Amino acid sequence: MDIQFLGTGAGMPAKTRNVTSIALRLLEERGAVWLFDCGEATQHQILHTTIKPRKIEKIFITHMHGDHIYGLPGLLGSRSFQAGEEKLEIYGPKGIAEYIESSLRLSRTYVNYPINIHEIEEGLIFEDSQFTVEAKLLEHGIPSYGYRIREKDTAGPLLVDDLQSIGVKPGPLYKKLKEGETVILEDGRILNGRDFLGPEKQGKIVTILGDTRICRKSEELAADADVLVHEATFGVADEALAYEYYHSTTSQAAKIAVRANVKKLILTHISARYQGNEADILLKEARDLFENTFVAADFSQYSI
């Protein structure tokens, strides 16, 4: 599992940072990429990565501001020009369906794959055998969601050596034991599968937040996460501006990381006012409170 930043700027594109989009690369886990937000020119950024648009299985929109959605119609259209007709699921706030519908209709864009649009509310918005995704509303003036992506724990491996040492040979029984069932051997012995499984593999937790002021819900979504992606539109000196515009500072993001006990904090949505090595100052401000912090750049990638 990797996370790759396609755009790390705030509000408007700049030469060095495009507007927001983040790819959660689940290629090993499910041969798919999940996108979080899709600012203008996200499809252009993707051209410079190894991501194939048709591998994008889900798109989660945090909020309806233009710098988070204006790349959606173009990406949906271009995805249609590739082989394959894999379904696409889109999750986002109320309004996202009308935005997509009107943009595609007015531009006469007919895609060759099904699109399911889910206008979400707080709570569990997706679950399958591998993952759950939970959403909560943050504080941004307009509805802005944070997402907690949780990979399910997977059962440990069957302890084959232990079974053979007590004389249980490989066969159909092994399958039942691996699933944790209780079986009765021909000699009358009763074995509980759970006694023959190695330790569970713990699933990863990734928390990706939309634009927000520092708030309690961020902390809840990020609890014990392996990675927290938090906006840091401003540096510490501009805390008043951050509050006024419903954004966060570096150190506010770090506070959430500390309180939520996350393993790694990645800052994004950096205002264009911070150029070149000013990003180092932002990084230092956050690291003063939470050591394992990084400031994302466009195209930077972190394994999880």
Next chain:
Amino acid sequence: MDIQFLGTGAGMPAKTRNVTSIALRLLEERGAVWLFDCGEATQHQILHTTIKPRKIEKIFITHMHGDHIYGLPGLLGSRSFQAGEEKLEIYGPKGIAEYIESSLRLSRTYVNYPINIHEIEEGLIFEDSQFTVEAKLLEHGIPSYGYRIREKDTAGPLLVDDLQSIGVKPGPLYKKLKEGETVILEDGRILNGRDFLGPEKQGKIVTILGDTRICRKSEELAADADVLVHEATFGVADEALAYEYYHSTTSQAAKIAVRANVKKLILTHISARYQGNEADILLKEARDLFENTFVAADFSQYSI
């Protein structure tokens, strides 16, 4: 007057060619830039030019396909972050108003300048003391306009030497003569201003066409133009494809240039199938019929 190409590709962005946008730079003439089409990431391309978004006075949309309009909401939003509240006029086919209205409304984008949207039909769509713009429908499956931008001729300079040689001294009379009026001198002589004006300065004609098959209306719009911008999505070998998809080939564009007696032909909207020096082949195909042809690249600029 200059024309600068911001995107010269077809359908989808590629690494070397962005989707369509063309800037007619009228900085000397009126301190303004007119944009023709606004594909996704046009505002990103503009970052790499000297164009200031607030200098964009008018945007003409040729047709509603996504590769010609998806950059509009982002550009309108970003234009608002600059000083100045200059009005913006947008011209385009039916549907353009709903597209802009819904994109801005759903993304909560409030611009700080007035936007007038004109859903046009064929005919004269703009006229002031300097320019006229005429639109005609081309052949593209959906309504696609071509635009003929005509700079008005300007009166020649007053021939001051001639006037002084017949004893007419500088004074308020000169202004009337310069405007071509007839005046009576104190000594009773009658002078017609038109006899004392140098040759008129002929205004330029620029024709910028939307996506189209080869068609008669293109020829009409381009008659005697200084510059004709014509799409050439395909090379000669793919004439059947060009017809099927309502596009043109290099040599069809050149035929229009010949028939319309233009001075210069610039080809754009080049399919991504033509990479690197294949553009040279496209150029040669057109030049075989019309010598003064150029194939535009992103950011290439021509003075008119």
